[in-house]
Amino acid sequence: GESVGLHLPTLSVQEGDNSIINCAYSNSASDYFIWYKQESGKGPQFIIDIRSNMDKRQGQRVTVLLNKTVKHLSLQIAATQPGDSAVYFCAENNQGGSYIPTFGRGTSLIVHP
Amino acid sequence: DVKVTQSSRYLVKRTGEKVFLECVQDMDHENMFWYRQDPGLGLRLIYFSYDVKMKEKGDIPEGYSVSREKKERFSLILESASTNQTSMYLCASSQDRGASTGELFFGEGSRLTVL
Numbered sequence: 001g002e003s004v005g006l007h008l009p010t011l012s013v014q015e016g017d018n019s020i021i022n023c024a025y026s027n028s029a030s031d032y033f034i035w036y037k038q039e040s041g042k043g044p045q046f047i048i049d050i051r052s053n054m055d056k057r058q059g060q061r062v063t064v065l066l067n068k069t070v071k072h073l074s075l076q077i078a079a080t081q082p083g084d085s086a087v088y089f090c091a092e093n094n095q096g097g098s099y100i101p102t103f104g105r106g107t108s109l110i111v112h113p
Numbered sequence: 114d115v116k117v118t119q120s121s122r123y124l125v126k127r128t129g130e131k132v133f134l135e136c137v138q139d140m141d142h143e144n145m146f147w148y149r150q151d152p153g154l155g156l157r158l159i160y161f162s163y164d165v166k167m168k169e170k171g172d173i174p175e176g177y178s179v180s181r182e183k184k185e186r187f188s189l190i191l192e193s194a195s196t197n198q199t200s201m202y203l204c205a206s207s208q209d210r211g212a213s214t215g216e217l218f219f220g221e222g223s224r225l226t227v228l
Contacts, residue, residue: 034217036217041221041222042221042222043205043219043220043222044203045219046217089155099144099215100158100161101215101217103155103156104155105154105155106155
């Protein structure tokens, strides 16, 4: 089946730096994408989403970029803080078809003080 | 505050035992899901349900069954637990397909160890 994957399993940054977490997807029919954050011992939590009719969406300290041409998604975290340390998952969905999201394998973000 | 509650955070069972993992959501969501999470493999879908008494197999249903007798409750059942079912189990729910977002709301997870 289709898969959603991540380029880097672990990303280490210094506090205050900007972080970029990447995700590749293969289903060209996917039209909705979500980033989740999973802190240690907790379930994943929604961070930000983007639809395929957009190429950029900003939240508080986070920005998601979508490049449909190369089927690439990224999450940018500005001024990374120790509390941002977690595993980040991207998920893709085709809302015109199945409502079941497909998750990537996750990237572990480690923020050093 | 919306919530998905998994009844047990940690369980230790023996091979061959029957295991019940319970999940309750208070958001009146139509859709509910059970995933297992293993290091390096991400989240894999076991079963999902889009309505009461309805269920659909996910990617890895073997060795599992589910029950959804009420809208707010979705149970995962391991009929005869095996050591390869040692894992973190995550329950999630989402609104109906026609909702404006497809966000999943997750519980805190149930870590099952099968000896």
